[in-house]
Amino acid sequence: MTSTHRLTRATDARTLYLASTHPLRVTSTGEALVVACTDGPVQRLPIRLLHRVVSGPSTDWSGAALALCMQHGVTISWTGPGGEPAGHLWPQQPRPLELATLLHALAGSDHHWPEAYANWLRCQRLQVLHLWRRQRAQAGQPVGVAEWQAAKQHLVYRNQVPEQLPQLLRGMAAALVVARLADGGLRAHYWACTGQPIALADDIPCLVWAEMNLCAGPLAAAIDNPRVAATLFEGWAGTCAGAVYQHLASLRAQALRQRDE
Numbered sequence: 001m002t003s004t005h006r007l008t009r010a011t012d013a014r015t016l017y018l019a020s021t022h023p024l025r026v027t028s029t030g031e032a033l034v035v036a037c038t039d040g041p042v043q044r045l046p047i048r049l050l051h052r053v054v055s056g057p058s059t060d061w062s063g064a065a066l067a068l069c070m071q072h073g074v075t076i077s078w079t080g081p082g083g084e085p086a087g088h089l090w091p092q093q094p095r096p097l098e099l100a101t102l103l104h105a106l107a108g109s110d111h112h113w114p115e116a117y118a119n120w121l122r123c124q125r126l127q128v129l130h131l132w133r134r135q136r137a138q139a140g141q142p143v144g145v146a147e148w149q150a151a152k153q154h155l156v157y158r159n160q161v162p163e164q165l166p167q168l169l170r171g172m173a174a175a176l177v178v179a180r181l182a183d184g185g186l187r188a189h190y191w192a193c194t195g196q197p198i199a200l201a202d203d204i205p206c207l208v209w210a211e212m213n214l215c216a217g218p219l220a221a222a223i224d225n226p227r228v229a230a231t232l233f234e235g236w237a238g239t240c241a242g243a244v245y246q247h248l249a250s251l252r253a254q255a256l257r258q259r260d261e
Contacts, residue, residue, distance in 0.1 A: 013051040015175070015234070018059045019079065019168070019226035026055075028065040047072045052179035054172055056226075057081055075182050077175030083168030083229070088178045088201065090188055099248060100185040102255040107190040107198055113258055114196040120254045124207050124247055125156045132214040161210045168229040173212060174205040176237060180244045204247055208240050 018024055018035065025036045033050070035043045047068055053076045055061070061076075069076055069089060076089040106113040129151055133143045143151070154160040178188070178201055188201035 013049055015237070016045060016050050016053045017172075017226070017230045019054060019056040019083075019230065020058065021226075022058065024056075024059040025062075026059060026065045027062045028068045031068075033065055033068065047074060050074050052077065052175055054079065054175045054230075057086070073182065075175070075179040077171065077178055079168075079171035083166060083171045083226070085171045085174040085205070088175075088188065090178065090182055090201075099252045099255065100187070102252065102259060103186070103190050103198065103200075106255060106258055107192045109193060110258060111192075111194055114192045114194055114198065116254065116258050117198055120251065121203055121207075122156055124250060125159065125210065126152070127250075128207060128211045128214065129155060131211065135215055155210055159206065161206065161213055163213055165213050165216055166229065168226055169212065169233055170205075170209055172229065172233045173208050173240060174201075176240050177201070177205045177208055177244055180241060180248075184248065204244060207247055208243050211243055212236065212240070 016033070016035075018026070020037065022040070023038050027034045027036070028047075029044070031047055033045045033047060033053075035045065050069075051074065053069065053074060055076055055078050057078070057080060066076070066089065068074075070091045073091045075091060078086040078088070080086040129148075132151075133148065136143050151162070154162065181188070181200055181204065186200060188199075190198040190200070192198060
């Protein structure tokens, strides 16, 4: 659902993390979310200052608060008990943008698009590995031939991410990606005319998650609670957002090639 009274989002809009181990209750006023903790302070957060929300399993939402986020284009991503992605509220955009229109057209009419998309996805996983190899070389720890071949087998061909980061960060990364997809008017999934899914909300987060794990280095051992994870991820968010834009730019180029063929 959309609103004709959507507030202009502030240029410094931020992420709201509701990952407390204590029960939280989220309600709303006309233009703000109100977050209350049992026996704790109450926070009023203007909706125009929020870009996305990451909500843990112990947070209770009112219908009015959910509607306010939907009306103003704020995505909400829920995480499970371990921090893993559990689901997303996906606000509808007032108009689709070019990539969204392209994907909709290809999914509905091109029988070869699922195969082309799968090939593109493998290429993007390979690009993630090339980035990892360059960073290792710059750090004076070059990737050996056997290590490179094993990494290609696991990530490129089997889509197995070498996880060393806690699941807390995976949920946060997924929240960032779906916010970027929603901003572009994109859907979580497109169903091809052959019946196969084009699962952007699963595939793009997986690319970002793979890059985070491969390039984390010693940071992986420093994360032991939600607050530390959120602080670290905010420092990482710019790099992750850049990766999302690169993947989407590459997908647009692939979709244009497919359309022209």
